[in-house]
Amino acid sequence: MSGLVMWHVAAVSFWFGVVGAEFVIERSRADSRPHGYSVARNHYWIDVLLEVPVALVVLITGVMLLQVTPVTPWFLIKILAGLLAVAVNVGCLVPVIKRKAAADEERLSDVIRYSAVIDRITVVGLPAALIALMIGLLH
């Protein structure tokens, strides 16, 4: 495994770990309400400090690898799925930021509304990331 592929795979692994942790904290949304909507705040900081930077590392290392990797049809699907996963991930920052602002101002209905948006975005992003992972590992 070349150094660059190793960085790519390390970033991908880190990313899946972070997403798993977010999934766990999102399950305690209702419990976090009396505690200043801590889920909204924690998810925001995880996104800003960990998830978006590591998604960008996946993107940058993936684009760099494209210079040295022949693109077969299967691999093209992996790249498109990976790009979709990164785009969805970075795009998800918008509702995450808006939800934190709503939490800071204790606007409960907006917190719930943005949580639903985040769930819908995850339903698109996660399968795309899993497809990229499967093809990346099996190709």
Ligand code: HEM
């Ligand atoms: C969720 C996002 C992604 C996942 C889960 C993922 C997963 C993987 C994995 C597991 C490998 C290792 C393959 C091996 O063992 O050689 C790999 C390699 C690679 N990935 Fe990704 N990737 C993602 C995003 C991207 C993106 C966005 C691009 C391009 C823009 C990309 C381009 C590449 C390339 C070119 C390789 C090198 C393959 C080789 O030289 O063998 N990946 N990826």
